[in-house]
Amino acid sequence: MASTPDLQPGSAQAVYAALRRRFSDGAYAPGQRLTEMALAADLGVSRTPVREAIGRLLTDGLVVPAARGVAVAALSPIEAEHLFVLRADLEALAAELAARRQAQGHLAPAEVDALDRAVDEVEVAVRAHDPRASAQANLALHRAIGAAAGNTFLEETLHRVWDRIAVTTVANLDDPHWAGAITEQHQAIVRAIRAGDAEAARRAAKAHIEAAGRAYKPLT
Known part of the structure; x- marks a missing residue:
């Protein structure tokens, strides 16, 4: 995919904001696995800001650790x-x-x-x-x-x-x-x-x- 226009490569804050928008838009399904590599390619950025953004999403409770990445958190x-x-x-x-x-x-x-x-x-x-x-x-x-x-x-x-x-x-x-x-x-x-x-x-x-x-x- 083409890079997201409002992202500046290397900005973990911009990547985090973009991913939060996707969560709020319901773009991801509960249990869906997300990897640094796939997200970086999707957003057109390097893996470093994606890794930092994922750390914040873990803290937010929006994702949970999973094999080879994280998974979208589902509410019990x-x-x-x-x-x-x-x-x-x-x-x-x-x-x-x-x-x-x-x-x-x-x-x-x-x-x-x-x-x-x-x-x-x-x-x-x-x-x-x-x-x-x-x-x-x-x-x-x-x-x-x-x-x-x-x-x-x-x-x-x-x-x-x-x-x-x-x-x-x-x-x-x-x-x-x-x-x-x-x-x-x-x-x-x-x-x-x-x-x-x-x-x-x-x-x-x-x-x-x-x-x-x-x-x-x-x-x-």
Whole structure:
């Protein structure tokens, strides 16, 4: 493959950022083996920055040691349960803070309109029966809500949680029953944010993530 345009050869940070993007996009499957040689060739860089980036991914819990390299970490059922408990509270807080900022006039109309568009993009991808596009659009919406909360530390924590879940999000959004339910739930969250109703936003976000946790099928 051609080298990734935004990578500067020799930069472990750039390689790490590129690999994190791939994890968040659901580009890798649970248990998939990743080797320094293959990743270096894929990204068009030397093996040294890839080795350093893999070390950071190990620390993040996104990969685990495997024969001749590492493998994409898969969540066990109990790990998924624990992660969704945390995620429900984090995303409830993010929606609440976003709604409070809206009520205080700190969210620009364009930011709120962008949330509505993000909801529509998830629905379009779901209706097209495209799990990969659905997963990417879904994550983009949740990231937008996280950004609207205006709390950098909360947003950073959410990114770590989202990345751990992303590797199986594509498979889960291939479930027509769950995929069909998320649009209404997303609309409820964004509607509450637009109204500046912090409590309603918190409840809608928490209910949505709790429902996602019940529908989630860890792939081990």
